[in-house]
Amino acid sequence: MKKKLSSYIAGAFIINVFAILSVGGICTLMVKDMVTNIARLEKESGNVSTIYRLNNKIQHAVFMVHNSIVDYDETAENEIMATMAKAEKDLLDYMGSEKSGHNLHTQEEFILLEKLHDNISGIKTLLPEIYRNLTLAEPQDENGFKLLEKYAFHARNLTQSINDVHFKVVSGLVKESYNKMFFILLLYLTCSVVGILASCVGYVVLSRHTIKPIINLATATRRISGGDLGIRVATDSETEIGTLYQSFNAMTEKLQEHQRKREDFNRMLEKLVKERTRELLESNESLSRTQSELVRMEKIATLGQIATSVNHEIKTPLNVLYMNLQLLIRKINQCPMEGDSLKQGMLGLTEIINNEIGRINEIIEEFVKYARFPAPKIKESDINKILTDIAEMVTQNAREADISIDLQLDDNLQTCPVDAKMMIQALLNLCMNAIQAMPYGGSLKIESKKLESCTKISIIDTGQGIEAADLDRIFDPFFTKKDGGLGFGLAIVQRIIEDHRGSISCRSEVEKGTEFTIILPTTTKAICQDII
Ligand SMILES: Nc1ncnc2c1ncn2[C@@H]1O[C@H](COP(=O)(O)OP(=O)(O)OP(=O)(O)O)[C@@H](O)[C@H]1O
Ligand SMILES: [Mg+2]
Structure with missing residues (x-):
């Protein structure tokens, strides 16, 4: 059960x-x-002075008796009697007031006051006798004086x-007041000590259970605002501070969870953007490939149309030309100009024309072959086997030109989906070009290598090389630098490779x-065009 700080x-x-x-x-009660007590003290001091005054009056009366006797003045009697009467009245008044006060000491005091009253009464009774004796020519009795002295003495003792x-x-009363003051002082000191101790204990408890946890919480809050969401606070307090700590930890937990989710979301977004970008790039590439394929197809289609026209429009008149040339040759031969230099000259010219007609025919046929190139008949084929066959096919030519053949095949090579005949045609073209580029001997390296989902084939020669300016044109139809060359070899090679969704490049x-x-x-799905 939670303890409440407020309680x-x-x-x-x-x-x-x-x-x-x-x-x-x-x-307050003690004060x-x-x-x-002070009021009672005041009253007691008033009583003391009253009693003293009473005694003074008695002693004064006795003193006046003495004086009047010495002076033989019997007239003083009345004045002395009045003084004693006054003293007696004061005493009776005092006794009356004390009686109504109901003080504890009244009993003892009353006995003494009664005795004092008896003394005053005695003096009053004695005085007429003393003054009667004084009027005599020769005073006879001294006992009256002695008794008066005795009364005066007793009165003094009694008042005392x-x-x-x-x-x-x-x-x-003073002692009681002193004790009470001492008790108040003691109480004050005790309360002060207890108060100071309680304040110290209260401060320590408050500091340990309230102030310190709040400072810890403030520090943790500052760290959170600095971005440290892993911070947690701990306390064994079972008060509202404990609840506050639990709420704080739950809050940071939630914050951290939200941050994690946000980071995950950001990562997911980043991944999505990357994927979409990649897809976009891929579709862009595929689009441009399709576009270039379309252009190529269109070119091929146009080329096919041209080839048909050329075949028809040029070959027909070329045949007519050839037939007529044969007719002309026959006629020249039938001419009776044996040994005539004119006849020989004419035959020489017809031979040149015949050769050129043959060359034009050859070009047209190569062009038509190129333009109407058939689609490859794809079949899983062993590339290493094809390369071995090629090496064998060119061995004779190589040997004649003093060229060594270096066949380096990758044993891990997989089969490839290709038209083997076409592939042989392409590779043979490349090997023949290489041999032709090394008229004074050299080395021809035929190499295969397995790549990830692709196969790499290299034909490397140590021949004359190709000038940088020509490198961009070697795959164009009709580009040749050889006497008698038609310039269709590499164009056909490129066409075959691209028809197999492959790529070809040249470094020289x-x-x-x-x-x-x-x-x-x-594989039929692998993409290899961008590897080179
Ligand atoms: N391995 C090579 N070394 C040097 N030059 C080369 C090589 N292969 C090709 N060539 C250059 O490229 C040109 C074009 O070659 P291509 O095979 O297309 O035509 P060609 O060999 O000239 O004629 P043909 O149509 O009879 O093959 C060649 O004339 C040659 O100059
Ligand atoms: Mg060639």
């Missing part, structure tokens, strides 16, 4: 108020008693005893050699 504070407040009220109440009773009361250095590289897909 602790309320408890401390109630204890505090209770302590203040208790101590304040006790002190009230002390004030009462009565005041002793009062002094006893005064000292009791004049006087050093040439390297043709072919990349072919090993």
Whole structure:
């Protein structure tokens, strides 16, 4: 069950108020008693002075008796009697007031006051007798004086005893007040010590259970604002501070979870964007491939049309030309100009015309062959086997030109979906070009290599090389630098490779050699055009 910090504070407040009220109440009661004691002290001191005054009056009366006797003045009697009457009245008034006060000491005091009253009465009775004796020519009785002295002496003693009773009361009141003041002082000191100790304990408890956890929480909050969401706070407090810590941890947990989700979402977005970009690039490439394929197809179609026209429009008149030339040759031969130099000259010219007609015919046939190139008949074929056959086919030619053949085949090579006949035609073209480029001997390297989902074929020679300016044109139809060359070889090679969804490239250095590289897909879905 959760303990409430507010109930602790309320408890401390109630204890505090209770302590203040208790101590304040006790002190107030004691101060009230002390004030009462002061009033009683005042009254007691008034009583003491009253008793002293009474005694003074008695002693003054006795003193006046003495004086009047010495002066033989019997007229003083009335004045002395009046003084004693006044003293007696004061005493009776005092006794009356003491009786109504119901003080504890009244009993003892009353006995003494009664005795004092008896003394005053005795003096009053004695005085007429003393003054009668004084009027005689020769005073005879001295006992009256002695008795008066005795009364005066007793009166003094009695007043002293009565005041002793009062002094006893005064000292009791003073002692009681002193004790109460001492108790108040003790209470004050105790309360001060207890208060200071309670404040210290309260401060330590408050600091440990409230202030320190709040400081920790403030530090953690600052770290969170700095981006550290992994921070957690711990406390064994079972008060609202504990609840606050739990809420804080739950909040940071949620924040961290949201951050994780956001990061995951960002990563997913990034991945999606990358995928979409890749897809876009791929479709873009595929589009451009399709576009160039379309252009190529259109070119081929146009080429086919041209080839048909050329075949028809040029070959027909060429045949007519050839037939007429044969007729002309026959006629020249039938002419009786044996040994005539004119006849020989004419025959020579017809031979040139015949050769050129044959060459034009050959060009047209090659062109038509190129333009109407058939689609490859794809079949899984062993490329290493094809390359071995090629090497055998060119061995004779190579040997004649003092060329060594280096066949390096990758044993891991897989079969490729190709038209084997067409592939042989293409590779043979490349090997023959290489041999023709090395009229004074050299080396021909035929190499195969397995790539990821593709096969690489290289035909490398150490021949004359190709000038950089010609490299861009070698695959164009009709481009040749050879006497008697038609310039269709590499054009056909490129056509065959591209019809197999492969690619061909050439690197060459004049006087050093040439390297043709072919990349072919090993599956019908593999893409190899961009590898080179
Ligand atoms: N391996 C090579 N080394 C040097 N030059 C080369 C090589 N292969 C091709 N060539 C250059 O490229 C040109 C074009 O070659 P291509 O095979 O298309 O035509 P050709 O060999 O000249 O004639 P043909 O149509 O009879 O093959 C060649 O004339 C030659 O100059
Ligand atoms: Mg050639």
